[in-house]
Amino acid sequence: MINPKDAHLKPQPMPDADSEIYWRGIQEGQLLLQHCLACGHVQLYQQAICRACGSEHLEHRPASGRGKVHSFSVVHRAPGPAFKQDTPYAVLLVELQEGPRMISAFVGADPSAVTFDMAVELVCEPADRGVALPRFRAI
Amino acid sequence: MATPPASASKQTIRGKTAIIGAGLSAVGRVPGKSALALAAEAAGKALADAGIGKHEIDGVLASSAFASPFHRFSVAFSEYLGIQPTFSNTLQVSGATAATMFNIAAAAIAGGLAETVLVVGGDSLLTGLSPDLALRSMTESRDQQYEMPFGIPVANTFAMTAHRHMKEFGTTAEQFAKVAVIHREHARRTPGAQMTDPLSVDDVLNSAWVTTPYHKLDCSLISDGAAAFIVTSAARAKALGVVKPVYILGGGECYTHEHIFLMPSLTTTGAVQSSAKAYAMAGCGPKDIDVAGVYDCFTGTVIMMLEDLGFCPKGEGGRFVEDGQITYGGAIPCNTHGGLLSFAHSGMPGSLFHFYEVVNQLRGNCGERQVAGAELGLVHSLGAGFATNATTILGTEATL
Numbered sequence: 318m319i320n321p322k323d324a325h326l327k328p329q330p331m332p333d334a335d336s337e338i339y340w341r342g343i344q345e346g347q348l349l350l351q352h353c354l355a356c357g358h359v360q361l362y363q364q365a366i367c368r369a370c371g372s373e374h375l376e377h378r379p380a381s382g383r384g385k386v387h388s389f390s391v392v393h394r395a396p397g398p399a400f401k402q403d404t405p406y407a408v409l410l411v412e413l414q415e416g417p418r419m420i421s422a423f424v425g426a427d428p429s430a431v432t433f434d435m436a437v438e439l440v441c442e443p444a445d446r447g448v449a450l451p452r453f454r455a456i
Numbered sequence: 457m458a459t460p461p462a463s464a465s466k467q468t469i470r471g472k473t474a475i476i477g478a479g480l481s482a483v484g485r486v487p488g489k490s491a492l493a494l495a496a497e498a499a500g501k502a503l504a505d506a507g508i509g510k511h512e513i514d515g516v517l518a519s520s521a522f523a524s525p526f527h528r529f530s531v532a533f534s535e536y537l538g539i540q541p542t543f544s545n546t547l548q549v550s551g552a553t554a555a556t557m558f559n560i561a562a563a564a565i566a567g568g569l570a571e572t573v574l575v576v577g578g579d580s581l582l583t584g585l586s587p588d589l590a591l592r593s594m595t596e597s598r599d600q601q602y603e604m605p606f607g608i609p610v611a612n613t614f615a616m617t618a619h620r621h622m623k624e625f626g627t628t629a630e631q632f633a634k635v636a637v638i639h640r641e642h643a644r645r646t647p648g649a650q651m652t653d654p655l656s657v658d659d660v661l662n663s664a665w666v667t668t669p670y671h672k673l674d675c676s677l678i679s680d681g682a683a684a685f686i687v688t689s690a691a692r693a694k695a696l697g698v699v700k701p702v703y704i705l706g707g708g709e710c711y712t713h714e715h716i717f718l719m720p721s722l723t724t725t726g727a728v729q730s731s732a733k734a735y736a737m738a739g740c741g742p743k744d745i746d747v748a749g750v751y752d753c754f755t756g757t758v759i760m761m762l763e764d765l766g767f768c769p770k771g772e773g774g775r776f777v778e779d780g781q782i783t784y785g786g787a788i789p790c791n792t793h794g795g796l797l798s799f800a801h802s803g804m805p806g807s808l809f810h811f812y813e814v815v816n817q818l819r820g821n822c823g824e825r826q827v828a829g830a831e832l833g834l835v836h837s838l839g840a841g842f843a844t845n846a847t848t849i850l851g852t853e854a855t856l
């Protein structure tokens with residue numbers, strides 16, 4: 318639960334036992350995907366079992382970091398005070414080259430530049446309070 | 457007329473239970489009333505409508521409330537009402553909770569866990585939230601790890617589906633706006649509705665952006681309000697001599713994902729499966745439905761649901777709305793009370809208002825809003841960026 322006194326702070330990812338390796342990868346500039354050694358399924362996010370076949374034989378491999386915009390929405394009314402100064406900003410639903418989709422944010426240009434199927438690449442720069450987030454810019 | 461189903465499962469709730477009472481609190485801006493008080497107002501009216509006393513209720517199902525954040529709202533509410541039920545639960549699958557409560561009430565009664573269940577939901581989102589609870593209601597419904605750090609409001613998940621619908625099917629902003637306009641026209645005929653000023657397509661398109669492609673007037677309201685229902689066995693409804701019981705004919709649910717990025721398709725939802733299950737159980741199809749309550753948290757949501765509930769082919773929801781098919785004289789009058797867009801939206805209880813309207817349509821109680829000859833009704837509740845979908849089909853005695 319968020320305290321009103323912390324309302325100006327952006328929510329930060331809170332890694333758990335499943336996702337610790339993912340967030341460590343992001344801090345090191347890599348987007349790790351889980352590849353199932355039993356069935357070949359590729360998944361985001363990290364968890365203890367393959368969502369397709371249930372196998373526990375999963376391997377973390379860095380993604381290419383390239384993808385395209387499957388959908389997006391430019392936020393004009395922020396969800397709480399922490400994001401108010403950022404509006405308008407584009408939230409992206411990126412489809413990675415490897416298949417999985419992820420929620421992210423658009424950086425590096427005006428949000429009005431975002432279009433459907435636009436090619437984008439990963440940027441892992443420190444964001445709020447020095448914590449890196451996987452965001453995307455146009456290629 | 458509907459015929460008994462050839463369902464995959466031999467078990468069915470079809471026709472075994474009936475709604476015998478419905479109550480609505482004041483809705484809209486209702487200051488000075490807690491969520492519990494609003495729920496008690498609605499429950500009192502539902503009991504009076506059913507003609508039974510509170511001690512005749514042996515089950516309570518409730519949605520939780522942001523403004524009265526009890527972990528066990530149904531239990532807290534039973535205490536507040538002064539009853540000690542022998543069956544109770546607080547349900548939380550976001551906006552889909554309303555229809556799930558009817559499905560579960562019917563199953564509990566048919567299975568012998570309870571005989572008479574109070575289904576109730578109330579919240580005070582407009583005047584009852586302290587700043588910390590308001591913030592919590594805005595941010596906590598998305599995942600803190602993979603979604604919230606990117607500043608994704610709840611509206612954003614729905615906006616991305618609507619945006620993709622525009623891209624895939626050529627649905628237009630004007631068609632979205634038309635949904636809001638029709639809902640407003642309906643609300644203008646509904647006593648107590650929160651928004652009754654005339655509304656035009658241009659008004660919607662000229663209202664401020666919230667999150668593209670949605671403007672402020674594409675978004676549902678924030679309200680106070682509660683609704684409550686008495687559900688009992690068909691046998692007890694008969695014994696009580698209820699004049700117009702409304703039977704629960706079928707129910708279905710579907711949960712396709714939690715994170716919006718794992719939604720299998722942004723433009724086809726779990727409403728396809730939940731409604732297919734409900735239709736099969738009820739023994740009818742979309743063409744048989746006379747009146748519908750379709751969750752309308754955003755304008756585009758209605759367009760997608762018209763397709764997934766089978767009222768029109770995939771991709772044609774926008775044109776269907778434009779052609780006047782979701783109002784009087786059209787193929788399927790929807791949300792004749794004005795919906796979440798113009799009647800009221802107090803969070804999880806919001807979809808109970810759709811039930812209140814459809815129940816009253818099937819009882820022939822809707823006056824100038826009455827859909828002539830309404831015998832079969834459908835309510836579809838959904839939530840969390842289409843993560844949760846639940847459908848309930850209701851009918852009059854003639855549909856049994």
